[in-house]
Amino acid sequence: MTFLRRTVIAAAAAVALSASFAVLAQDIKPRLIRFGYGLNEASNQGRAAKVFAEAVEKASGGKMKVRAIGAAALGPDTQMQQALIGGAQEMMVGSTATLVGITKEMALWDTPFLISNAREADTLLDGPIGDKIRNKLEEKGLVGLVYWENGFRNLTNSKRPVTRVEDMDGIKLRVMQNNVFLSSFKTLGANAVPMAFSELFGALETKTVDGQENPYNTILSSKFYEVQKYLTVTNHVYSPWIVLVSKKWWDTLSKAEQAVLTDAAKASRDYERKDTRDEASRAIAELKAKGMLVNELSPAESERMRGKLTAVYADIGKEVGMDLWNDTQKELARIRAAK
Numbered sequence: 001m002t003f004l005r006r007t008v009i010a011a012a013a014a015v016a017l018s019a020s021f022a023v024l025a026q027d028i029k030p031r032l033i034r035f036g037y038g039l040n041e042a043s044n045q046g047r048a049a050k051v052f053a054e055a056v057e058k059a060s061g062g063k064m065k066v067r068a069i070g071a072a073a074l075g076p077d078t079q080m081q082q083a084l085i086g087g088a089q090e091m092m093v094g095s096t097a098t099l100v101g102i103t104k105e106m107a108l109w110d111t112p113f114l115i116s117n118a119r120e121a122d123t124l125l126d127g128p129i130g131d132k133i134r135n136k137l138e139e140k141g142l143v144g145l146v147y148w149e150n151g152f153r154n155l156t157n158s159k160r161p162v163t164r165v166e167d168m169d170g171i172k173l174r175v176m177q178n179n180v181f182l183s184s185f186k187t188l189g190a191n192a193v194p195m196a197f198s199e200l201f202g203a204l205e206t207k208t209v210d211g212q213e214n215p216y217n218t219i220l221s222s223k224f225y226e227v228q229k230y231l232t233v234t235n236h237v238y239s240p241w242i243v244l245v246s247k248k249w250w251d252t253l254s255k256a257e258q259a260v261l262t263d264a265a266k267a268s269r270d271y272e273r274k275d276t277r278d279e280a281s282r283a284i285a286e287l288k289a290k291g292m293l294v295n296e297l298s299p300a301e302s303e304r305m306r307g308k309l310t311a312v313y314a315d316i317g318k319e320v321g322m323d324l325w326n327d328t329q330k331e332l333a334r335i336r337a338a339k
């Protein structure tokens with residue numbers, strides 16, 4: 001064999017060897033997952049994101065690492081949703097309300113007074129109705145893994161106690177960027193102002209808006225009590241969060257990797273719901289201790305509020321489709337009958 005032939009064969013072997021080491025190194029290098037969320041690290045959303053990250057790393061033996069990035073550092077929910085669709089970011093958790101522009105059926109979860117308690121929430125969201133809506137995300141480039149609990153939303157403002165629906169007249173109220181919230185609070189007499197969550201504290205501090213509505217947990221973790229005097233317990237809507245994956249990225253994963261994420265998401269959901277409910281049960285006392293004046297809307301006034309919102313309900317039925325709307329009412333009746 002000539003010297004030249006021997007040299008070419010040796011060089012080819014060296015290239016093949018270094019390529020296999022590269023593959024090996026690639027095998028060892030963990031898959032990094034950016035998991036964005038909007039509340040701060042100390043919030044219920046942040047605590048559950050940490051639980052999810054730990055579950056993924058443990059189940060994958062360190063081969064998949066989640067970097068949980070909070071406080072809207074990767075942008076507001078709507079921006080992260082687009083980043084996932086484009087494949088520029090792997091995962092996020094955010095509000096279903098801001099997904100309505102992508103999947104109109106998500107508007108079902110904005111229906112005022114639809115869900116009355118945690119049992120109804122979990123059974124509806126984790127059952128056929130919740131699955132049907134969640135699975136509609138795939139055609140839009142998103143994979144919805146599980147629903148977390150944002151919680152029952154309540155009203156805060158800096159102007160006056162809201163004891164009757166009329167007290168909302170003229171209050172500049174920040175709402176999520178979502179038509180159901182916009183029309184609901186306009187119907188109730190407020191001056192509804194759509195705004196990303198990341199801008200909310202500043203807007204309350206500068207009195208750009210007078211009030212907002214969010215679950216107790218968020219009022220606590222975002223320190224809204226520093227810029228809001230009055231809290232009215234309305235429980236006007238049950239708000240879910242949803243854990244999302246970029247479908248572009250999801251489709252590059254092995255079945256085993258997808259199972260790691262799905263199982264960790266379910267574990268984080270169960271943790272998050274319990275953690276959120278535990279924190280919410282202590283919240284009123286904590287918010288009073290922080291100086292907030294708290295009142296509960298009477299059942300009669302809640303009934304008046306519902307009555308004023310019938311036009312909004314009709315619009316939601318049209319928006320999500322009457323089949324889904326009617327199936328939801330039937331499912332809720334079944335859940336309530338199966339006490």
Ligand code: KDG
Pocket residue numbers: 037038039076077093094095150176196197213214218239241
């Ligand atoms: O990023 C924050 C959102 O996930 C969520 O908190 C939305 O409830 C929400 C609000 O009021 O914007």
